[in-house]
Amino acid sequence: xxxxxxxxxxxxxxxxxxxxxxxxxxxxxxxxxxxxxxxxxxxxxxxxxxxxxxxxxxxxxxxxxxxxxxxxxxxxxxxxxxxxxxxxxxxxxxxxxxxxxxxxxxxxxxxxxxxxxxxxxxxxxxxxxxxxxxxxxxxxxxxxxxx
Amino acid sequence: xxxxxxxxxxxxxxxxxxxxxxxxxxxxxxxxxxxxxxxxxxxxxxxxxxxxxxxxxxxxxxxxxxxxxxxxxxxxxxxxxxxxxxxxxxxxxxxxxxxxxxxxxxxxxx
Numbered sequence: 001x002x003x004x005x006x007x008x009x010x011x012x013x014x015x016x017x018x019x020x021x022x023x024x025x026x027x028x029x030x031x032x033x034x035x036x037x038x039x040x041x042x043x044x045x046x047x048x049x050x051x052x053x054x055x056x057x058x059x060x061x062x063x064x065x066x067x068x069x070x071x072x073x074x075x076x077x078x079x080x081x082x083x084x085x086x087x088x089x090x091x092x093x094x095x096x097x098x099x100x101x102x103x104x105x106x107x108x109x110x111x112x113x114x115x116x117x118x119x120x121x122x123x124x125x126x127x128x129x130x131x132x133x134x135x136x137x138x139x140x141x142x143x144x145x146x147x
Numbered sequence: 148x149x150x151x152x153x154x155x156x157x158x159x160x161x162x163x164x165x166x167x168x169x170x171x172x173x174x175x176x177x178x179x180x181x182x183x184x185x186x187x188x189x190x191x192x193x194x195x196x197x198x199x200x201x202x203x204x205x206x207x208x209x210x211x212x213x214x215x216x217x218x219x220x221x222x223x224x225x226x227x228x229x230x231x232x233x234x235x236x237x238x239x240x241x242x243x244x245x246x247x248x249x250x251x252x253x254x255x256x257x
Contacts (some may be wrong), residue, residue, distance in 0.1 A: 014171050015201075039229050047203045050170045104242040112210060117237065118203040124236060 004031070005070040010049075012056075012063040013085075015047040020067055024132035031071050033146050040125040041077060041144055048081040048140055049076040056085030056138060080139055087133040088140075092116065096123055105119075150179050158190040158253060159183075160224075166229075168198045168205035176208045180215065187219055192252050196225040200231055213243060222252040 006027045010016050021042055039127045049065070057063040068080040096119055104111045114120065122142065123129060130141040149172065151162040161179070165172055185232040193209065195201075215222055226234070233242040245254040 018168065018171060020168060042200065043202060043229070043233070046169060046200075050202065050204065053170075092228075101236065103236045103238045106242060109214070111244065112214065114237065115206070119189075121203055121224075121236065 005067045005068065007066070009064055009066050011061070012065060013054045013061045014053065014059075016053060016065075017046040020049050023045060024067065024069060027069065028077075031077075032147070033071075033077065037077070037146055038145060041079060041142075044122045044125055044142055044144075045079055045081070046080075047122050048142070051088075051118060051140075052083045052085070053079060055088065056083040058086070060085075064144070071146060075145065075147045076142045079142045079144075082137055082139040084136050085138070088131060088136045092119070093129070093131055096120060149175055150181060152179075154186065154188060157187045157188050158192055159186070160192045160194055160249060162194040162196075163198050166197060166199045166202040168195070168200065168208070170204035173204040173208040176205075177211055180212055184215060190220045190222065190253065191216060192222050192224050192249055193231055194224045194249065195227070197227060198230055199227055201230045203237075206233060206237060206239060209243065210239065220255075222246055222255070224252050234256050 006024055008023060010020060023041065024045065025038065028041065031136060053059060053066050065081065065083040070078055072078060096116060101114055101120065102111055126142045126144050128143040132139050149163070149165055151164060153162070157200040193210065221243055223243055225247060226245050231245060234245065236241070244255070246255070
């Protein structure tokens with residue numbers, strides 16, 4: 001049973017990821033999570049919050065989204081980001097190649113680009129990701145072994 | 148000031164005076180770069196000493212500088228561990244080299 005849970009609603013904006021990070025870091029620190037895990041999950045969470053602003057709400061200020069985070073008994077950190085905007089096409093996650101980033105080559109500008117870089121960072125740093133869309137609510141769930 | 152610009156000899160240093168190089172800061176960085184691009188010397192050094200956190204937008208802004216300044220060498224100086232880790236994870240460390248100090252960065256062009 002989870003004894004502690006972080007849950008808060010926010011308004012979308014370009015700055016929202018900073019507010020979310022500054023709220024959730026003390027919570028994660030209170031769970032005695034490894035510093036490296038906290039740093040990686042801060043990056044994943046910021047990428048998710050920016051995705052909500054840019055894609056679910058098309059850069060619209062003031063739309064609501066929810067953040068939930070908790071540690072399971074199996075010491076798995078769960079992060080859920082829910083929005084009520086446009087859902088992400090499923091093929092984006094399905095097509096995220098399960099490979100490393102492309103190594104950029106100085107003389108080949110096409111290798112400098114990496115599509116969905118934010119999502120790929122999340123994929124690489126998490127143990128598992130899940131995405132669901134129900135009625136008007138979209139939830140991105142991220143799982144990470146914490147110890 | 149979010150950015151300090153130092154021009155000296157053949158190099159230009161942009162010091163990022165912010166803890167977070169993220170989606171909020173990236174547009175200002177692009178604007179700053181756009182304004183000074185005509186004056187940037189042969190070697191642009193991005194001093195990230197103060198930056199504790201960088202996301203894909205910050206990384207995108209650095210890549211934007213790389214694309215904009217095709218004939219300029221770009222180096223990163225004194226990145227903190229999370230920034231180094233991000234550069235390694237995304238393999239951008241192969242394209243834009245990091246150095247502990249400005250002197251080390253400049254020595255690579257000497």
